[in-house]
Amino acid sequence: MELLLLNQSNYIRIGIFLLLLILLIIWEIIKPDHKLSVSRKERWISNLMVVFLNNIILRIIFPYSAILFSDIVIENKWGLLQIYNINGYISIILGILVLDFIIYLQHVVFHSIPLLWKLHRMHHADLELDVTSGTRFHPIEIIISMGIKFGAILLFGINPITVLLFEIILNGMAMFNHSNIYINPIVNKYLKYLFVTPSMHRIHHSIKISEHNTNYGFNLSLWDRLMGTYNESFKNKLILGLPNFRDLKYSKLHFMLIIPFIEETE
Numbered sequence: 001m002e003l004l005l006l007n008q009s010n011y012i013r014i015g016i017f018l019l020l021l022i023l024l025i026i027w028e029i030i031k032p033d034h035k036l037s038v039s040r041k042e043r044w045i046s047n048l049m050v051v052f053l054n055n056i057i058l059r060i061i062f063p064y065s066a067i068l069f070s071d072i073v074i075e076n077k078w079g080l081l082q083i084y085n086i087n088g089y090i091s092i093i094l095g096i097l098v099l100d101f102i103i104y105l106q107h108v109v110f111h112s113i114p115l116l117w118k119l120h121r122m123h124h125a126d127l128e129l130d131v132t133s134g135t136r137f138h139p140i141e142i143i144i145s146m147g148i149k150f151g152a153i154l155l156f157g158i159n160p161i162t163v164l165l166f167e168i169i170l171n172g173m174a175m176f177n178h179s180n181i182y183i184n185p186i187v188n189k190y191l192k193y194l195f196v197t198p199s200m201h202r203i204h205h206s207i208k209i210s211e212h213n214t215n216y217g218f219n220l221s222l223w224d225r226l227m228g229t230y231n232e233s234f235k236n237k238l239i240l241g242l243p244n245f246r247d248l249k250y251s252k253l254h255f256m257l258i259i260p261f262i263e264e265t266e
Contacts, residue, residue: 012168013164017171020171020175024131024175024179028181033183034237038251043126043127046251046252048132048135050135050139057142057143066146066167068160070159070160070162073158078157079158087159091162092159092161092165095163095166096162096166098152098158099149099158099163100219101223102148102149106145108227111213116144119140120141122259123138125250127240128240129178129179129240130180131180134171134179136256173218173219174218176198177196177200179198193221194220194222196219201215203231204216207240207242207243214229214231245259
């Protein structure tokens, strides 16, 4: 079963990605959290096109997927989990927690270092949030992120099944917590004790620096709570985006891609 999953990992990831994308789009249409201030038509095509572009670039630059690289790591018994012979469900749980925390730290670093923030700005320049916003990342940021993931897999000896599960979680939760979907306030209150919900993540896309430098988590809300970056405030009518990228032209793919190379003005 494990061998079958790994051999079909690309199809599994793509299939689940498309299924979740469709389900969240339907949810947004049937039960949106709020009325969008910018139409889908202006943004969806470019946001989804960048997904395909990023996947093509990753295939060219990295000879192995993260899952295949993980298989090599396990074969050679590299990494802390392998050195201490931690296997089974415990290794899966620990591996997912490690990768989740590393993505949290990576997000904080991309906000803290000016050069990396220039890359990450493309994600924050989206003037509205919906399911496609969770796919909008600059190709250079995606390349760096993949390099960090490879390093984590090597350092900790994370097995292929864990990597496959984490990539599914990563894609699914990124789309979920950017979605414009209505969740019952009581359900949301308890859900965000453990997970990052759309209402929790929305403030991270505020135009205000003091607000978008909070709630960095993408999956578990635990890290923001532990690291002191959790923002309890929930404001539905936030101004989203960045001050210097208010023009709708930055929703077009070619303009999105040059955002890191544009100097900001005061």
